[in-house]
Amino acid sequence: MNGLWSALGEIDALILALADSGPPRAQVVVCPPVTLLTEVCTRIAGSPIAGGAQDCHAEPAGAHTGDISAEMIADCGARFVIVGHSERRAAHGETDEMVRNKALAAMRAELIPIVCVGETEAERDRGEAKSRVDAQLRASLPDVADALALVVAYEPIWAIGAGRAASPADIDSMHWVVREALKDRYGPTGDALRILYGGSVKPDNAAEIFEVFNVNGALVGGASLKAAEFLNIVRAA
8 A cells, every 4th residue: 555646756767777778587567556557557558567456356346345356457457466465364354265266356357366375473483384375375276277377476474564584495495385285286387387475575685585496586565666676676586
């Protein structure tokens, strides 16, 4: 829940910087608040940046005041939508089943869902991190997946906004859990699905995080609010 109209200058700066440095070798996606989504998608058209939303409703339309359907998001020109972010799960009580239905809604609207999973600090302290994430994956993901039409993001909740990322060893261990669950679920496709790491990713730790096996990208929070910071993460990728 960040970004007013005045923040659109950061999008323009990002577009110009990427144009000057040539097409990035990583896929770049920006997920602004829905109030700016149409304008952002208009500005990034023709650039190497894709647009996405931060959430969607599972139904295509109806009496759901204040909600945004996947079809509406696609109508804005977006290609991605984040579902099941830890803040949605915690603050809005979203269950694995709700997240799965939102992922299916995204696919219905020909959007690519970025499905988030992750454990709390208490769950990690109890030794439940791997079992918790495995259970979330099994209940939150659709039964059928295409390697280019589904993205999974592992976000250790205890690292989000804490100013500290999980250690490379922590990330490696948990991303193997995610990878094995995807392979078990989808077979060879599970080996090709992209797994993002999210949790205090910053310009000064991005390169180290990207070097971890099975880390195929990042879900960036606070460091995405300024074009210069975000661009350094893109360059690290």
